Each structure stands twice: as C-alpha cells, then as structure tokens.
Amino acid sequence: MRIVWSAGDPHGIGPEIILKSFLKLEHTQHSFLVCGSYPVMEYYRDALDLPVKLERVDKAASIKKMESADNRVLHVINVAEADSIIPGTISATAGRLAMESIQSAGELCREGAGDALVTAPIHKEAIALAGYPETGHTGFLGRMFGVASPTMMFFDPVLNLKVALATIHEPLEKIPGLIRKMDLDTFFLALSSSLTTDFGIARPRIAVLGLNPHASDGGVMGREEQEVIRPCIERLSQRLRIEGPFPADGFFGSGSYKNYDIVVAMYHDQGLLPFKVLAFETGVNVTLGLPIVRTSPDHGTGFDIAGKGIASERSFYEATLLAIQIANNRKQTLHS
Numbered sequence: 001m002r003i004v005w006s007a008g009d010p011h012g013i014g015p016e017i018i019l020k021s022f023l024k025l026e027h028t029q030h031s032f033l034v035c036g037s038y039p040v041m042e043y044y045r046d047a048l049d050l051p052v053k054l055e056r057v058d059k060a061a062s063i064k065k066m067e068s069a070d071n072r073v074l075h076v077i078n079v080a081e082a083d084s085i086i087p088g089t090i091s092a093t094a095g096r097l098a099m100e101s102i103q104s105a106g107e108l109c110r111e112g113a114g115d116a117l118v119t120a121p122i123h124k125e126a127i128a129l130a131g132y133p134e135t136g137h138t139g140f141l142g143r144m145f146g147v148a149s150p151t152m153m154f155f156d157p158v159l160n161l162k163v164a165l166a167t168i169h170e171p172l173e174k175i176p177g178l179i180r181k182m183d184l185d186t187f188f189l190a191l192s193s194s195l196t197t198d199f200g201i202a203r204p205r206i207a208v209l210g211l212n213p214h215a216s217d218g219g220v221m222g223r224e225e226q227e228v229i230r231p232c233i234e235r236l237s238q239r240l241r242i243e244g245p246f247p248a249d250g251f252f253g254s255g256s257y258k259n260y261d262i263v264v265a266m267y268h269d270q271g272l273l274p275f276k277v278l279a280f281e282t283g284v285n286v287t288l289g290l291p292i293v294r295t296s297p298d299h300g301t302g303f304d305i306a307g308k309g310i311a312s313e314r315s316f317y318e319a320t321l322l323a324i325q326i327a328n329n330r331k332q333t334l335h336s
Helices: 014-025 038-047 059-068 093-112 124-128 136-144 172-181 184-199 213-217 222-234 249-252 269-280 312-335
Strands: 002-006 031-036 054-055 073-078 116-120 152-155 161-165 205-209 242-245 264-267 284-288 294-297
Touching: 002 093, 002 312, 014 031, 014 038, 014 312, 031 038, 031 093, 038 054, 038 073, 038 213, 059 242, 093 116, 093 136, 116 205, 116 312, 124 284, 136 269, 136 294, 152 184, 161 184, 161 269, 172 222, 172 242, 172 264, 184 222, 184 264, 184 284, 205 249, 222 242, 242 249, 249 269, 264 269, 284 312, 294 312
Parallel strands: 002 031, 002 116, 031 073, 054 073, 116 294, 161 264, 205 242, 205 264
Antiparallel strands: 152 161, 152 284, 284 294
C-alpha cells in the first residue's frame, strides 16, 4: 500500500506528527511519501532530533521511487520552497505551500501513484491570505475532484464512534436555510453507500439529530424538524435503517450514540463538540464521496506547541491506519 501524506502548514505541528508517525510505521509493508517542502521536513527532523532518514525526490521520479523504495526511508516531494520557517506564525507563504502540497498529493492519488491521501492540518487564515476561497480541505478536494458536496465525517477507532455533518463550515445564521434547501434524501443515501463501501457495514444504522434545541419539542422552538428532517426520515425508512430526529444533548449525554453506526449532526459544532470531548486524541476526519481515499487528524495546526516536540501523533497515526483500511475495503469491493 502506498500512502501519500500532505505536509500541512509548515509553521504548525504537521511535519512533526508526520515524522513521529513514520517512526511507528517504517517497519510495516507500506510505503510513505510526503508532498511538501524538503527543507521544512529536514528542519523539524533536526530540530526535534527525530531519527528519520529523509530523501528528496521530484514528482517525475516519485512513482519509480515508490516502486523500489526502502520503506525505512521517508521520501519527500519538494512541492515548493519555504521562505522561512517560523513555528507558530501565520503567513500567506505558509498557506500557499500547504495548499500546493494538497494539490500535489491529490494528483498523485488521482494518477494511481498513491492508494490514499492523509492530510496534515492547515490553517484557515493562512490559506485565506494565500488567496484560496475554500475554508478547508473538504471544499478544496471537492472542487479538485469535481464533487459538489463531499461529506465530512469523524471516526474514533477506540469508541467506534462516527459523526457526519450535514453542513460543514457555515455561519450559524445560514444553517436553517441550508438545511431547508439541501437534498437530504440524496445526502443520506450517499452516506449509507459510503459506509458500506468504505467501512464494510452492510446496512448501517443512522441516527439523525434535530436542528433546534430539544429537536424543537414538537415545533415550539422551530419548524425544521416537522417540515424537513422528519419527513425525509419517513421517506427513507423503507430503504435505510434511519431514525430521529433526536435532541443532540440528551442523545450524547445518555450514550445513545453507542446504538448506531453513525450520527448525523446538522451543523459543525453540534457534532464536533461532543465528538472531540469523547475522542480528541484518537479521532480521525474522513472525507466521504471522493474518488480517492482521504483522511486526516481531527485537530488543527497547534501553533501554540509547534516546534516544541510535544505534539501527539496519535490522531495522525490513526488517520493513516484508517486510510489503509478504507483503501483495502474499496479494493475488495471493486474485485467482489
């Protein structure tokens, strides 16, 4: 299996957690390639005294390198040079390098040179300064691969908890209108299909959270549940194992999430606040609906601890293991 890592923001913890993850994986049968900046990877390797052997390659030679590579060597495609390396700082140059790394890594996977993409964290303000309109990986990869609405899902391998988002990085004031306009039927059908293909769950059980407090208490605190969400669930109930809408607070507080294969939240913080409380160290972000496999850690760039050698690689390591698992599942589905 060939895994491609995008290096993330060079001023964050991305390079560090990549190097630390490689030390755990270098003796496996898989090979790993970083798209980013060789000087950046070298800087963190030396500054943190991590015993990783790096080798710089160009894109034209990368496929050949991966075919004959010593898995104990971490190969780095030098996408662009960094003007300077200042851990913990926001800059347009860093944002541009991070996005060019994703572009390069995604192309390698599109070409079949990589079996899966695992992305290190990027900084939203830095990529905005670099002129990118997207607010994160999901939108950028969706545009890159021509997928209008890829799904953002989070998975914790310890709790076996999965949380998907109906809307992603949107202001709260826009959420009710977006929920009313979106094709929820297609969203849930595609989600169920992805869980079967990527996770091997034949008939996933889906829990849907309400939008309003207490799932609106019969319409007292909003009408989206009665007018949009519940009718959708009723239409799909003959085709999918889908239930709800449930009040979000009581659903997580009572541990009801344990009875389902996935929980669908209506907006970002509704799903990610409980998920990160339960699974911050081991959670993984997965983009569903893309033609390539893409995972990432569930945390950000960690500017406050960048360059200090104290960042935990656990989430990135788990993201890599999950990417390998999903890639294997897709291959088995293709050949079955």
